[in-house]
Amino acid sequence: xxxxxxxxxxxxxxxxxxxxxxxxxxxxxxxxxxxxxxxxxxxxxxxxxxxxxxxxxxxxxxxxxxxxxxxxxxxxxxxxxxxxxxxxxxxxxxxxxxxxxxxxxxxxxxxx
Amino acid sequence: xxxxxxxxxxxxxxxxxxxxxxxxxxxxxxxxxxxxxxxxxxxxxxxxxxxxxxxxxxxxxxxxxxxxxxxxxxxxxxxxxxxxxxxxxxxxxxxxxxxxxxxxxxxxxxxxxx
Numbered sequence: 001x002x003x004x005x006x007x008x009x010x011x012x013x014x015x016x017x018x019x020x021x022x023x024x025x026x027x028x029x030x031x032x033x034x035x036x037x038x039x040x041x042x043x044x045x046x047x048x049x050x051x052x053x054x055x056x057x058x059x060x061x062x063x064x065x066x067x068x069x070x071x072x073x074x075x076x077x078x079x080x081x082x083x084x085x086x087x088x089x090x091x092x093x094x095x096x097x098x099x100x101x102x103x104x105x106x107x108x109x110x111x112x
Numbered sequence: 113x114x115x116x117x118x119x120x121x122x123x124x125x126x127x128x129x130x131x132x133x134x135x136x137x138x139x140x141x142x143x144x145x146x147x148x149x150x151x152x153x154x155x156x157x158x159x160x161x162x163x164x165x166x167x168x169x170x171x172x173x174x175x176x177x178x179x180x181x182x183x184x185x186x187x188x189x190x191x192x193x194x195x196x197x198x199x200x201x202x203x204x205x206x207x208x209x210x211x212x213x214x215x216x217x218x219x220x221x222x223x224x225x226x
Contacts, residue, residue, distance in 0.1 A: 104152075
């Protein structure tokens with residue numbers, strides 16, 4: 001079945017640094033979503049993207065829907081300790097109805 | 113607060129027990145989902161309900177039995193589980209339209225099978 005390749009798997013950074021992570025797929029998606037999950041909680045939606053080339057920000061977070069519709073990236077600027085968590089990408093294919101395909105997640109650690 | 117609640121938050125059960133997980137969404141959505149999240153694995157979709165009708169069952173063992181009595185409530189009935197079923201079980205809901213169909217998750221139930 002469809003798989004999403006999310007990288008990197010983990011990141012260890014210093015507070016104040018910028019972060020970038022991305023997802024790629026072998027199929028075309030018509031929606032890309034980025035979620036953050038903290039320990040003991042469910043994923044929380046950060047950003048939703050619906051058009052190729054779309055660039056959307058949510059505070060210090062910026063995500064883009066790749067032109068080819070097969071990739072997306074998430075940037076976090078000026079990281080802070082509360083950015084710690086697992087970040088997941090998710091994509092929706094045109095033919096999949098409401099089904100989402102999830103990446104394996106990027107574990108982010110921010111050192112104060 | 114995401115508008116999706118799950119109870120209980122933690123559950124420990126023996127292999128011969130019967131228990132149920134409950135999910136409720138307060139977002140007016142038409143679709144609800146059960147996912148299993150195990151360590152080091154992507155989220156695994158288990159069941160999808162749209163307008164109270166099951167539209168997807170991803171080869172889930174029969175020891176997991178979903179129930180959707182209305183568009184706001186979703187249950188997962190558990191019986192004779194195995195230790196490898198221990199995981200975080202997440203419920204999600206979405207508007208149910210083909211576009212702008214973001215899924216919103218509950219906090220999950222951490223299940224441990226002894």
